[in-house]
Amino acid sequence: MSQENQIIQVRNLAKTYPGGTEAVRGVSFDVREGEFFGFLGPNGAGKSTTINMMVNLVKKTSGTIKIDGFDLDSHASEIYSRIGFAMQEIGLDETATAREMLELHGRLYHMPKAKIQDQIAKLLKLVELEKVADRYASTYSGGMRRRFDLALSLIHEPRILFLDEPTQGLDPHARQLIWNHLRELNKAGMTVFLTTHFMDEAETLCERIAIMDKGQIVTMGTPAELLEKHEAKNLEEIFLKTTGSNLADEEVNLNAPDPYARRRG
Numbered sequence: 001m002s003q004e005n006q007i008i009q010v011r012n013l014a015k016t017y018p019g020g021t022e023a024v025r026g027v028s029f030d031v032r033e034g035e036f037f038g039f040l041g042p043n044g045a046g047k048s049t050t051i052n053m054m055v056n057l058v059k060k061t062s063g064t065i066k067i068d069g070f071d072l073d074s075h076a077s078e079i080y081s082r083i084g085f086a087m088q089e090i091g092l093d094e095t096a097t098a099r100e101m102l103e104l105h106g107r108l109y110h111m112p113k114a115k116i117q118d119q120i121a122k123l124l125k126l127v128e129l130e131k132v133a134d135r136y137a138s139t140y141s142g143g144m145r146r147r148f149d150l151a152l153s154l155i156h157e158p159r160i161l162f163l164d165e166p167t168q169g170l171d172p173h174a175r176q177l178i179w180n181h182l183r184e185l186n187k188a189g190m191t192v193f194l195t196t197h198f199m200d201e202a203e204t205l206c207e208r209i210a211i212m213d214k215g216q217i218v219t220m221g222t223p224a225e226l227l228e229k230h231e232a233k234n235l236e237e238i239f240l241k242t243t244g245s246n247l248a249d250e251e252v253n254l255n256a257p258d259p260y261a262r263r264r265g
């Protein structure tokens with residue numbers, strides 16, 4: 001594959017947090033334009049740290065990140081205009097409405113007024129938030145916040161979308177909704193990079209998967225390649241073989257505490 005097709009190029013990326021935790025210990029990978037690529041791994045593997053470095057929310061310790069040919073160190077603003085992201089820690093303005101926040105973001109990206117309104121109408125429908133669009137964010141449930149955050153990440157029609165555990169804490173309906181939209185966006189040409197600790201999510205959505213454990217990529221390939229390479233009958237077996245973690249510990253727990261509850265107070 002030629003280098004130009006690689007819309008994301010990451011080389012020897014590493015992060016040591018103040019205090020000494022080596023969260024990411026030298027990861028390298030490419031993502032091709034239009035690809036749906038997933039980072040799978042147990043809690044604490046370094047997935048969030050990696051994706052946060054890729055969108056410049058966490059400062060890398062070493063290594064290089066190139067997106068659409070631009071080096072993040074020297075061309076961050078070129079990269080910002082091309083990417084959208086929705087991360088685990090969401091900073092909602094509780095005293096604004098979904099519509100207001102979408103409008104604000106559209107203006108931050110210097111989008112024409114009419115285009116902003118078109119996008120807002122389209123996105124609110126996409127994530128099924130039309131009915132609550134004019135309510136304060138402080139009244140939104142965890143699932144609504146996730147869906148709103150996805151809408152926000154898409155306002156400027158980015159070519160590359162970064163999502164950190166996009167369906168964490170969602171009920172099955174909302175999960176399916178998000179999966180369907182991500183598939184549609186990807187079909188329309190958007191490159192999607194996501195992290196997940198849900199095996200089924202990676203299996204359902206991703207064309208290529210990297211499994212991460214203890215700050216390193218332990219295996220990477222298409223699901224078919226991985227099955228062959230690890231002589232496994234499913235992804236779960238590969239996960240177990242490569243990380244030593246039992247996926248039973250990571251099953252979807254719909255009764256899990258709402259991760260945003262503490263924000264709502």
Ligand SMILES: Nc1ncnc2c1ncn2[C@@H]1O[C@H](COP(=O)(O)OP(=O)(O)O)[C@@H](O)[C@H]1O
Pocket residue numbers: 017018019021022023041042043044045046047048049050
């Ligand atoms: N801000 C931080 N400061 C110090 N250590 C952190 C910070 N964020 C994450 N870590 C540590 O880095 C490691 C990787 O965490 P993280 O990237 O969140 O993994 P994952 O997203 O795969 O669960 C963990 O040991 C975690 O405790």
Ligand SMILES: [Mg+2]
Pocket residue numbers: 047048049088164165
């Ligand atoms: Mg994480």
